[in-house]
Amino acid sequence: MELLDVQQVQEVAEKIKKQFQAIDSVEEISIIEAVGRVLAHDMVSKEDVPGFHRSTVDGYAVKARNTYGSTESMPTFFHITGSVEMGKDVNQTIQEGQAMYVPTGGMLPEGADAVVMIEDVEVVGDLLNVFEQVAPRENVIFKGEDVYDGEVVLKKGHRLRPQDLGGLAAIGVTKVPVYTKLKVGLLSTGDEIVPPETEELLPGQIRDINGISIAAAVQALGGQIIYGGIVKDQFDQYLSKSQELFQQVDFLILSGGSSMGTKDYTSQVMNQLGSPGVFVHGISIKPGKPTIIANCNGKPVMGLPGHPVSAMVLFELFGRQIMNQLHHVNENPFAKQLRARISRNIASQVGRTDYVRVQLEIRDHELWANPVFGKSGLITNLVKSDGMIEISQYKEGIIAGEWVNVILFS
Numbered sequence: 001m002e003l004l005d006v007q008q009v010q011e012v013a014e015k016i017k018k019q020f021q022a023i024d025s026v027e028e029i030s031i032i033e034a035v036g037r038v039l040a041h042d043m044v045s046k047e048d049v050p051g052f053h054r055s056t057v058d059g060y061a062v063k064a065r066n067t068y069g070s071t072e073s074m075p076t077f078f079h080i081t082g083s084v085e086m087g088k089d090v091n092q093t094i095q096e097g098q099a100m101y102v103p104t105g106g107m108l109p110e111g112a113d114a115v116v117m118i119e120d121v122e123v124v125g126d127l128l129n130v131f132e133q134v135a136p137r138e139n140v141i142f143k144g145e146d147v148y149d150g151e152v153v154l155k156k157g158h159r160l161r162p163q164d165l166g167g168l169a170a171i172g173v174t175k176v177p178v179y180t181k182l183k184v185g186l187l188s189t190g191d192e193i194v195p196p197e198t199e200e201l202l203p204g205q206i207r208d209i210n211g212i213s214i215a216a217a218v219q220a221l222g223g224q225i226i227y228g229g230i231v232k233d234q235f236d237q238y239l240s241k242s243q244e245l246f247q248q249v250d251f252l253i254l255s256g257g258s259s260m261g262t263k264d265y266t267s268q269v270m271n272q273l274g275s276p277g278v279f280v281h282g283i284s285i286k287p288g289k290p291t292i293i294a295n296c297n298g299k300p301v302m303g304l305p306g307h308p309v310s311a312m313v314l315f316e317l318f319g320r321q322i323m324n325q326l327h328h329v330n331e332n333p334f335a336k337q338l339r340a341r342i343s344r345n346i347a348s349q350v351g352r353t354d355y356v357r358v359q360l361e362i363r364d365h366e367l368w369a370n371p372v373f374g375k376s377g378l379i380t381n382l383v384k385s386d387g388m389i390e391i392s393q394y395k396e397g398i399i400a401g402e403w404v405n406v407i408l409f410s
């Protein structure tokens, strides 16, 4: 009898860290198509943003100290010396007791250090009554306040989000160096698996779920998926199809055939793809215990369990780690987590790490995580979930009402 030699989650993560090198291939692309891509260099601003002091309101630019003591009943008087035009330079300087009209976003004249909102003034010809005092810097964005000349705006390894691209546009960077998309191969195995477009299923057949869900998870992380289709539980066909795909990709994922059944060939196939071969076969985790990870001539190959929930959870935990590692990604794991209270007791086994799917709900102004229990063969358990929680290997479970970290599904 063959048995799995299970390893702890942390041990597996450490081993992955040591096994695989990041890939250095870089290309330059337009910021318009760069969302989700990973920066290959630090991005440094060559200028101040904004390049001039700007008003944040429609109002009058003044010296703040001239407004001190102004109230509704005791306004201060100013002389209006002109208006600032949007997008134009201002040639005047504000002297003591002077004010200039400035629209929102307009340039602050020299000598002014604050803007009084138009709601707080009354204009009488070229005289201005100010009813509210302002502090220096009030209602103004100062030159270089957003970004200063020489500032590192984004760091190498950062995955670009829409706001980051806005930040690059602000400093005039329209082309960015990014790591070339990782090529990730995916193969589904199983005599019973048929393409999702199969209209009428024959007895015993099921549609390929992992070929779609894992491909989408790879793409969501910025990878380019090369889908090899479905192979039968037949060793030679499985091996030759895997070898063909392996040559074309940076990371190969095989779905199914990971446990110890008579037709579970995945670990044998992996050991034929390169050396040193399989270094994880079995993780002390639920779901996903029979997961396999191999290093085949320096290239990662992952064997995901066939059950669709297990496949997605294990991809989220270790497929993501492998992709981020190959792709130089610096990810803040806490950006994907939030705290909630668990609504039910959940028992767990000491020595095993459990991942329980949860649905989030606001109750009495607090965020609650409701466990979505169910077998790992049921994809809709994941469809109904917003994220998952981890129950550490050291715990016998969690008690209703406890605060937990929810890892959000993206």
Ligand SMILES: Nc1nc2c(c(=O)[nH]1)N[C@H]1C(S)=C(S)[C@@H](COP(=O)(O)OP(=O)(O)OC[C@H]3O[C@@H](n4cnc5c(N)ncnc54)[C@H](O)[C@@H]3O)O[C@H]1N2
Pocket (backbone or CB within 6 Å): 188, 189, 190, 192, 193, 206, 207, 208, 209, 210, 211, 255, 256, 257, 258, 259, 260, 261, 264, 288, 289, 290, 304, 305, 306, 307, 308, 310, 376, 377
């Ligand atoms: N005797 C034992 N049997 C099993 C064990 C065990 O320890 N001892 N582990 C169980 C666990 S846990 C899991 S998870 C599965 C892992 O199975 P495999 O990775 O070997 O995958 P298959 O046997 O090929 O399939 C399992 C299950 O998943 C369905 N499947 C497979 N691929 C897909 C796909 N692309 N889309 C949708 N569904 C898929 C398949 O039809 C099976 O129902 O093993 C347990 N057994």
Ligand code: MOO
Pocket (backbone or CB within 6 Å): 285, 286, 287, 288, 289, 290, 305, 307, 310, 376, 377
């Ligand atoms: O771990 Mo399996 O992944 O329970 O279904």
